[in-house]
Amino acid sequence: MTGEGKIQPLAGIKVLDFSTLLPGPLATLILAEAGADVIKTERPGRGDEMRSYEPKFGTDSVNFAMLNRGKKSLAVDLKDAKVREQLVPLIREADVVVEQFRPGVMDRLGLGYDALRKINPRIIYCAITGYGQTGPRAQVAAHDINYVAEAGMMSLTADGTGAPTLPPALIADIGGGAYPAVINILLALRARDVTGKGCKLDVAMGDNLFTFMYWAMGNGLAAGEWPKPGGEKVTGGSPRFNIYRTKDNRFISAAPLEQKFWENFCEAIALAPQYRDDDNDPAATQRAVAQAIADKTADEWQKIFDGKDLCCSVVASLQDALNDAHFQSRGIFNRRLHADGKTIVALPVPVDEAFRSDAVEAGYPALGDANDMLKNSQ
Secondary structure, eight states: OOOTTOOOTTTTOEEEEOOOSSHHHHHHHHHHHTTOEEEEEEOTTTOSGGGGOSSEETTEEHHHHHHTTTOEEEEOOTTOHHHHHHHHHHHHHOSEEEEOSOTTHHHHTTOSHHHHHHHOTTOEEEEEESSOSSSTTTTOOOOHHHHHHHTTTGGGGOOTTSOOOOOSSOHIIIIIIIHHHHHHHHHHHHHHHHHSOOEEEEEETTGGGGGGGHHHHHHHHHHSOOOOTTOSTTTTSOTTSEEEEOTTSOEEEEOOOSHHHHHHHHHHTTOOGGGSOTTTOHHHHHHHHHHHHTTSOHHHHHHHHTTOSSOEEEOOOHHHHHTOHHHHHHTTTOOEEEETTEEEEOOOOSOOGGGSOSOOEEOOOOTTTTTHHHHHHO
C-alpha cells in the first residue's frame, strides 16, 4: 500500500531476473523498489554465487541480502528442458527479462530474445554484458577493473608517477551496467506503450564508461590535450581540486574551482598573497596550500570552514557518513532489511520516495521460495 498521492509507477510490471552477482540484481532491485514484481531464477542447491559470500546476514551473505531485498526466488535448472517448459507461463506474463550471461548462452538454452518474443511479443529483454552482444571482445571474461582499464578510465586515476589506483567503487558494474539497464528498461516500457512491441536491449558496461569521461574526451578531441597522469584540473593537477593532509593525518577534500570559492578558501587558510594567483605557478600554490592545511587538525579546519562558501570537506569514513546529520535528515537510511529477527539499513537506491511503498521493512528471498509458482503454471 502507498500513502495518499503516492504511486508506484512499476506496480503490475513483472520481471524475470536471470542475472547474478551485482549489475543485474542491482538493476532489478531498483525496479522492485519502484513497485515491480521481481522473480529471480537461481541454480538449485547453491543459488546465486553471491549467497555464499561473507559476512552473513541471516543464512546468506549480506551482499546478496542487500541486492535482492523484496524479490522472489525460483530454484531451477535452466539446462533441463522440462523446467524451461514450466517457465513458459511466466514468460508469457512477464514484461521484462534481465540476464547477464555471455552472448549466446541464453540462445543455447532456448531462452534468448528470439525464442521469448515468439511466446511474448511485448517482452523487453535486457542483456547486460561487459563488452556487448557484438565486437571482438564479446566473449571475453572480465570484471569491473578490466572494463575500467580498457576504456581508459583507470589511466585518469594515475598519480604523477603514472601509476593508476583502484577505483573506490565498482563503477562499471553500477554506473556502466545497473543504472543504464534501468534507464533503458524504462525507455523500452515507454516505447512499448506507443508501439505495443517489446525489444532487446544491449547494455555493455565498457561502452557506458565513456560518458563519465566527457571532460577528458572533450579536451583530447577538441584541443589535442589528452590527460596526463595527475596533471589535469580534476585529477590532481590543480590546487583548486585536490586532497590535502591535515596535522592529525586526516584529509581535506578541497574543490574551490570557481574564483569566488577560491578567494574564500585562500582567506580561510590565510594563503600568502603571492600564491593566490595559481595561474602563475600551480605547483608552487599547491605546495603552499598543502603546507597551510598541514598546520591544523581536521577538526580545526572543520570549524574554520563551517558557514563559509568554499567547497571544502573533511574526508569522512563510511561509518561516520552513515551517522551524518545531513544524510540522516534526508531519510535515505530509513528503510530496513530484515533476516532471522535482525534488521540493518537497506541499501539506498536512487528512487524517489514518491514512487516507493510505504512499507519500509522487507526481507530477501530464501532459495526457491517461489517454486510453487512453477507447479501452478503447469
